[in-house]
Amino acid sequence: MSWWAATCVALASSTLAGCVAGEPRASEALVETEAPGRSAPSSASPAASEGAAVGVASAVASAPASAAASATPSPAPSPSTARGAPRPIDMHVDTPYQVHFKGRAASLPEGQATSAMLRAGGYEAVVYPIYIPDYLNGGKPRVSDAEAIAKTLDAIVGENPLLWPASRGPAPEGKVLVLQSIEGAGAFADDVEAIDRFVARGVRFVGPVHARDNRLATSATGDAQKKKPGGALGLSEIGERFCERVYAKGALVDVSHMSDASFDGLAELAERVGAPIVATHSNARAVADHPRNLTDAQLRRIAQSGGVAGLNFHAGFLARGREATLDDVVRHAKHMIAVAGIDHVGLGSDFDGATPPADLADASRLPALAAALRKSGLSEDDVHKIYGDNVKRVLAWRPR
Numbered sequence: 266m267s268w269w270a271a272t273c274v275a276l277a278s279s280t281l282a283g284c285v286a287g288e289p290r291a292s293e294a295l296v297e298t299e300a301p302g303r304s305a306p307s308s309a310s311p312a313a314s315e316g317a318a319v320g321v322a323s324a325v326a327s328a329p330a331s332a333a334a335s336a337t338p339s340p341a342p343s344p345s346t347a348r349g350a351p352r353p354i355d356m357h358v359d360t361p362y363q364v365h366f367k368g369r370a371a372s373l374p375e376g377q378a379t380s381a382m383l384r385a386g387g388y389e390a391v392v393y394p395i396y397i398p399d400y401l402n403g404g405k406p407r408v409s410d411a412e413a414i415a416k417t418l419d420a421i422v423g424e425n426p427l428l429w430p431a432s433r434g435p436a437p438e439g440k441v442l443v444l445q446s447i448e449g450a451g452a453f454a455d456d457v458e459a460i461d462r463f464v465a466r467g468v469r470f471v472g473p474v475h476a477r478d479n480r481l482a483t484s485a486t487g488d489a490q491k492k493k494p495g496g497a498l499g500l501s502e503i504g505e506r507f508c509e510r511v512y513a514k515g516a517l518v519d520v521s522h523m524s525d526a527s528f529d530g531l532a533e534l535a536e537r538v539g540a541p542i543v544a545t546h547s548n549a550r551a552v553a554d555h556p557r558n559l560t561d562a563q564l565r566r567i568a569q570s571g572g573v574a575g576l577n578f579h580a581g582f583l584a585r586g587r588e589a590t591l592d593d594v595v596r597h598a599k600h601m602i603a604v605a606g607i608d609h610v611g612l613g614s615d616f617d618g619a620t621p622p623a624d625l626a627d628a629s630r631l632p633a634l635a636a637a638l639r640k641s642g643l644s645e646d647d648v649h650k651i652y653g654d655n656v657k658r659v660l661a662w663r664p665r
């Protein structure tokens with residue numbers, strides 16, 4: 266089954282069309298950043314406009330067959346020269362965070378992933394996270410917070426003609442497909458089944474934790490990992506139940522931000538259900554020693570599961586103790602390919618949520634990265650795999 270067809274099935278098989286009606290929005294954002302001390306929290310009001318939320322099932326049903334056909338990737342990518350330039354499918358672009366919590370206009374007049382930048386970068390698709398900061402409501406985020414952020418995500422898509430929500434079917438020529446994820450799902454410990462509504466509205470990757478430990482799992486930057494890396498604390502009982510539910514509904518668990526112990530627990534579960542392990546935005550710890558990066562053993566386990574790890578452009582994850590450059594992304598890519606294989610590396614830029622190197626400052630620079638990867642010895646087919654093919658493969662996964 267093609268990645269797009271699987272996405273359609275996942276959306277159409279869901280019983281609820283959305284989770285955007287009548288929920289209160291977060292009154293004030295308390296933001297924890299990707300890297301400690303990165304930027305000050307903002308109390309700017311989130312965008313409150315009604316988004317272009319549509320009934321998911323009906324939108325998928327009405328998607329034109331011709332569009333579906335045109336969005337299906339060629340089964341045989343060879344000869345690669347016939348494929349044109351590689352088009353990024355970026356597994357983590359934090360634009361909804363900027364609009365919901367930092368006061369950016371939903372029309373995206375600024376930032377690291379404006380419409381003009383996505384177009385210049387040749388983007389095929391972005392994954393927008395519904396990022397639920399640990400600090401909301403005095404450290405107790407609620408599912409209703411996720412629903413409010415989802416509304417903001419819809420508003421962004423509604424206000425930018427370049428963007429095409431996956432709920433409307435395959436993106437026509439000239440549009441950038443928007444897929445969704447959740448980052449920091451601790452609130453769902455209150456109501457595990459609430460995740461169903463989010464998968465129904467198009468969420469494809471679900472990250473149980475962000476910067477802090479929560480009731481589902483321990484975090485790469487949480488207290489448990491600091492005290493005892495790889496120690497006993499990891500995925501909790503309710504966290505395991507939550508991740509089982511994510512898989513049962515046809516979405517994938519995102520191990521980015523998980524502690525090593527949580528990774529191990531999730532990997533066992535993924536292997537049990539036959540799901541690919543996905544790290545949407547994580548690099549190699551052997552290249553830059555940061556707990557947010559993946560060990561070689563984790564990279565191998567991702568590969569064995571048929572999964573993918575997305576290259577993260579945040580400077581603090583690319584290099585330690587010095588300024589990072591685009592070449593550091595190439596270094597991580599080469600290492601990850603050497604350890605996990607060319608079929609298991611993708612893109613997860615973290616644009617609009619992190620600090621990229623100056624020579625990879627925004628989404629328009631993706632062709633420069635492709636050129637650097639080619640220069641490092643990768644073939645055109647290899648670059649296509651990293652830019653999109655590998656992510657399409659994991660998106661095509663369906664539960665047994």
Ligand SMILES: [Zn+2]
Pocket residue numbers: 299448521522546
């Ligand atoms: Zn993140």
